[in-house]
Amino acid sequence: MIEIKNVSKTYSKGRIKAVKNIFLNVEKGEIFGFLGPNGAGKTTTIKMIAGILKPDEGQIKVNGIDVVKDPIKAKMQIGYVPDNPEIFNRLTGIEYLNFIADVYEVEDEKRYKKINELAEMFGIKDALNSSIGSFSHGMKQKLIIIGSLIHDPPIWILDEPLVGLDPKSAFILKEIIKKHAKEGNTVFFSTHIMEIAEKLCDRIGIIKKGEIIFTGSIEELRSLRKENESLENLFLELVENE
Amino acid sequence: MNKAFSLIKLYINSVFGLSAILRDMKNNKRQALKAIGFIILILFSFSGVLAMFTLFNIKMFDMLKPTSQQGIVVLNTVIMASAFTFFVGILTVVATYFLNQEGDIILSLPLKSWNLLLAKFIVSYISELIFSFFIMATGILVYGIKNGEGFLYYIFSIIITFLIPILPLSLGYFLIIPMMKFGRIFKNKDFVMYFSGFFAILIGIIFQYFSNLMAKPDVEIMKKITSSTGFFDLAAKIYYPAILSTKALVEKGFFIKIFCLITFIIITLGCFVLLLYLMSDMYYETLIENVGERKRFLKVDLKNVIKRKNVLLSLLSREMKLMNREPVYFINGPMIIILLPVILAISFYFQKDTLMTQFKLINLKAFSYYLNLISIAGIIFLGASTSIASTCISREGKSFEFIKSLPINPKLYVLAKLLHSLIFAVLASIIILAFDIFIFKLSLLDLLLIFLVSILILAVIFILEILIELKWPKLIWDNPQKAIKQNINAVVGILGTMGFIFLLGSLVVNFNIRSYKMHFILILIFLSLLVVLYKKIILYATKRFYDIEI
Numbered sequence: 001m002i003e004i005k006n007v008s009k010t011y012s013k014g015r016i017k018a019v020k021n022i023f024l025n026v027e028k029g030e031i032f033g034f035l036g037p038n039g040a041g042k043t044t045t046i047k048m049i050a051g052i053l054k055p056d057e058g059q060i061k062v063n064g065i066d067v068v069k070d071p072i073k074a075k076m077q078i079g080y081v082p083d084n085p086e087i088f089n090r091l092t093g094i095e096y097l098n099f100i101a102d103v104y105e106v107e108d109e110k111r112y113k114k115i116n117e118l119a120e121m122f123g124i125k126d127a128l129n130s131s132i133g134s135f136s137h138g139m140k141q142k143l144i145i146i147g148s149l150i151h152d153p154p155i156w157i158l159d160e161p162l163v164g165l166d167p168k169s170a171f172i173l174k175e176i177i178k179k180h181a182k183e184g185n186t187v188f189f190s191t192h193i194m195e196i197a198e199k200l201c202d203r204i205g206i207i208k209k210g211e212i213i214f215t216g217s218i219e220e221l222r223s224l225r226k227e228n229e230s231l232e233n234l235f236l237e238l239v240e241n242e
Numbered sequence: 243m244n245k246a247f248s249l250i251k252l253y254i255n256s257v258f259g260l261s262a263i264l265r266d267m268k269n270n271k272r273q274a275l276k277a278i279g280f281i282i283l284i285l286f287s288f289s290g291v292l293a294m295f296t297l298f299n300i301k302m303f304d305m306l307k308p309t310s311q312q313g314i315v316v317l318n319t320v321i322m323a324s325a326f327t328f329f330v331g332i333l334t335v336v337a338t339y340f341l342n343q344e345g346d347i348i349l350s351l352p353l354k355s356w357n358l359l360l361a362k363f364i365v366s367y368i369s370e371l372i373f374s375f376f377i378m379a380t381g382i383l384v385y386g387i388k389n390g391e392g393f394l395y396y397i398f399s400i401i402i403t404f405l406i407p408i409l410p411l412s413l414g415y416f417l418i419i420p421m422m423k424f425g426r427i428f429k430n431k432d433f434v435m436y437f438s439g440f441f442a443i444l445i446g447i448i449f450q451y452f453s454n455l456m457a458k459p460d461v462e463i464m465k466k467i468t469s470s471t472g473f474f475d476l477a478a479k480i481y482y483p484a485i486l487s488t489k490a491l492v493e494k495g496f497f498i499k500i501f502c503l504i505t506f507i508i509i510t511l512g513c514f515v516l517l518l519y520l521m522s523d524m525y526y527e528t529l530i531e532n533v534g535e536r537k538r539f540l541k542v543d544l545k546n547v548i549k550r551k552n553v554l555l556s557l558l559s560r561e562m563k564l565m566n567r568e569p570v571y572f573i574n575g576p577m578i579i580i581l582l583p584v585i586l587a588i589s590f591y592f593q594k595d596t597l598m599t600q601f602k603l604i605n606l607k608a609f610s611y612y613l614n615l616i617s618i619a620g621i622i623f624l625g626a627s628t629s630i631a632s633t634c635i636s637r638e639g640k641s642f643e644f645i646k647s648l649p650i651n652p653k654l655y656v657l658a659k660l661l662h663s664l665i666f667a668v669l670a671s672i673i674i675l676a677f678d679i680f681i682f683k684l685s686l687l688d689l690l691l692i693f694l695v696s697i698l699i700l701a702v703i704f705i706l707e708i709l710i711e712l713k714w715p716k717l718i719w720d721n722p723q724k725a726i727k728q729n730i731n732a733v734v735g736i737l738g739t740m741g742f743i744f745l746l747g748s749l750v751v752n753f754n755i756r757s758y759k760m761h762f763i764l765i766l767i768f769l770s771l772l773v774v775l776y777k778k779i780i781l782y783a784t785k786r787f788y789d790i791e792i
Contacts, residue, residue: 086642090568099560102551
């Protein structure tokens with residue numbers, strides 16, 4: 001599970017407040033969708049959970065482990081998919097996956113099974129021996145997704161994971177997300193698209209200008225809307241109104 | 243034309259960051275000072291070469307004055323500046339082909355093909371002008387001052403200096419564009435980058451040859467290069483514009499001066515206009531082909547390639563692959579270890595008679611001792627010149643964020659970087675020791691001492707460089723050149739090491755130290771430093787790794 005308590009983050013020596021005193025709990029086996037407009041603080045929050053950014057104040061725990069105090073142990077629990085898959089272009093796909101598996105201390109047999117299964121599903125098995133730089137954006141995204149699952153992470157964090165994926169791969173990813181959560185793991189992902197959150201998430205959180213303005217199930221969000229109003233319109237109303 | 247100017251402005255800002263410096267001068271003075279300091283450091287690193295050029299021109303002028311041939315000083319300068327612009331220009335042209343400033347966005351804009359070529363040409367022209375300006379200044383000022391030239395000479399010199407890079411650079415484009423268009427192999431970006439790296443070695447060797455000539459410009463050499471079959475005559479025959487621009491400066495009659503200048507301007511600008519007229523479309527086609535280039539995928543049996551490695555070895559292997567496979571990193575980093583000894587060997591070859599005579603004059607024991615010290619200095623310089631440690635965090639760029647998301651122990655992360663630097667330091671020592679074994683036949687004890695002292699000193703230098711990188715990493719860049727070639731940490735690393743070698747050399751010379759006791763003192767000092775600094779870096783990295791934010 002993920003516990004975020006009173007977390008804030010500023011940039012430019014405190015001049016820009018990216019995240020303001022947020023509280024959030026995501027349970028085991030839950031798929032949590034994190035929504036908000038551009039610049040609302042989604043990526044900053046995700047980067048703080050993944051241990052990339054340090055909160056100015058507050059505490060983040062993954063499966064009871066403090067991300068700041070015990071970062072290596074905490075990160076062992078996490079699989080992370082960044083919003084931009086442009087990394088290590090000079091490695092081959094398989095070198096990248098071997099590196100990630102080494103860092104997560106995954107045994108040969110397990111990593112083979114996982115890579116084989118997921119690369120087959122995403123249709124990039126034949127490309128794994130080629131340099132990542134020669135991959136398309138979507139292929140890079142798929143490779144990162146495979147890497148993030150190589151150690152069966154109890155907590156899977158994805159930042160805009162569907163961007164750049166073709167419809168078939170997007171469908172496969174959604175199925176994997178559901179399966180991963182069903183196995184008792186936590187899934188936390190950000191998206192701009194209400195429809196995806198509606199179909200996939202057990203609960204959602206909406207962030208606006210660094211503050212969480214809604215957390216709850218889709219049903220709870222629906223109860224807020226006016227008659228004949230779509231969820232998308234309600235979402236737009238929530239993020240646009242002061 | 244407005245579109246072309248907008249593109250030129252965009253390219254200049256993107257490559258030289260002038261507007262960023264101006265903006266920083268208003269809003270972020272510290273950042274602006276850093277950038278200006280970096281430029282000064284770069285200029286400072288060229289000051290030795292410029293001083294050598296100036297001295298050479300002064301000596302040449304004095305030798306040629308009695309025969310009234312001192313105008314050759316100007317001809318020499320013009321040929322040097324043109325040759326430099328031509329050869330380095332080819333490298334710049336090749337490098338700018340792949341800087342991806344066009345990207346898909348620029349190519350999708352309604353720009354004419356000549357707009358793109360003109361904008362790219364101007365960027366290359368500015369880079370070349372900066373260097374050729376300094377080369378020209380050395381000869382022009384020496385001739386002008388010593389020959390008591392007037393106002394017109396300096397005005398003509400400025401015009402010619404600004405025009406000089408245009409012709410060789412245009413010729414460079416005339417050569418490279420068809421190669422990019424029709425040479426299949428030149429469509430492979432990596433091949434081209436490595437090719438230009440080796441081309442740079444060739445330039446380095448030629449430069450070294452002339453530097454050796456310039457270091458001791460005696461009468462014999464002067465005769466060789468100024469005779470009717472000599473180098474200048476040959477160069478002038480091949481490249482007639484050099485004669486024109488020289489005549490515009492050194493001829494006595496006003497009309498002949500004006501005639502030569504105007505002819506030079508017409509030839510220069512004519513060639514440039516011809517380039518835009520004839521090659522723009524082909525240039526545009528090569529850009530589109532480069533953007534569309536995709537590699538074929540290579541199938542593999544996963545069972546054979548999936549293997550678990552120890553985390554430290556995995557980090558080290560990642561480090562080495564990322565550095566050696568990126569041509570910009572490899573050429574400016576590990577390849578230096580091969581490049582510098584080749585230049586050294588050639589330099590030795592050209593001077594072997596003089597050097598060997600001098601060696602015979604020194605007694606054998608003193609010779610081994612001094613060679614021992616020179617070898618240590620050589621290994622330290624080579625090891626630090628790879629910039630592996632001094633750019634180790636910066637090279638990660640924005641991927642550093644992803645590295646932070648992984649459960650990597652900062653201690654292992656830093657250790658992998660240190661080991662990476664040390665592996666290439668050992669390689670550097672093997673090359674230098676090979677010289678010592680096969681040419682100078684040094685004893686085993688000498689070889690062992692050279693190896694121990696230099697590796698220990700390098701380990702300390704590497705730790706200091708990594709500490710600097712941890713403190714001030716340059717992680718935001720849009721092309722890898724900026725992480726290694728425009729990284730102040732790399733310049734500080736190389737200049738700092740040179741300063742250290744100079745200091746050590748001064749100590750030996752000033753105090754006339756001729757005992758091997760110094761080696762043992764050095765081992766003791768640097769071993770203690772290594773232990774202290776290693777503990778310090780592990781402690782610092784453990785905290786700092788998590789504090790670095792992009």
